[in-house]
Amino acid sequence: MNGTIQRPSLRERCFRRDRRSVPAARRFALRNLVDWGLAECERASDVLLCVSELATNALVHGVPVGRQFMVVMRLDGDTVLVEVHDSGDGMPHIAQAPGEGGDEDEGGRGLVLVAALSAKWGVRERGVGKIVWCEFTLRSGASTAPSTMPVRG
Template structure:
């Protein structure tokens, strides 16, 4: 049976730090820490994008994690009406911003956008090594 956890965060810069802490706590509880750095980077980028482009004033965004077998899925859902094209043009290499989705695409095994009735969910998926396999590998 898949595991899942979700938490809502306010529209504030400090919430990105709190979203990273939430992800670290959940993955540690589940014993899936082999991709912790990659997933933490992605939640930081996706939460920042939600704050800057997707969460209208006075609203929140939601970070969810799901574990199904050896796949961890992280999603950040906002309530904004801005459409996001993850396959659109990349940021200029000299630009000071605009690289968040590019970073997420590079470290995740899959990335996509799900349009919701209100807003959208930007998600990334990671193949993870089950804790029992990590323990066996460490024993050798």
């Protein structure tokens, strides 16, 4: 061994169908970014926002009663992949342009943010449900102190 500390590059955690799971998923993502030395990178807040949006979508639209959703984060070089797995029906899509879906339509705007902030995003089917994912290219900063990256709940 060369003395280099190996950090796990794959992290996953399941969350209950509960409104408190969204801030918990965000804290999970922040812990991973801190552990990977990426909490101070310029895109860390984008990653955290997208985790919140995807977790919210899973909670509201993709997790049947009595089930959970899972957040998976993978570090590959300077690329972070975020996946949110759920067991719900349907495939998420970006909301229509304003005026086309009616003013009362509140859904779909989270994916607009995910599409705008991430390098890539998409949806894959799985045995039961789906995986909504997004990818970011990050560069680490000088410090990884979590106190500079607040987690709101």
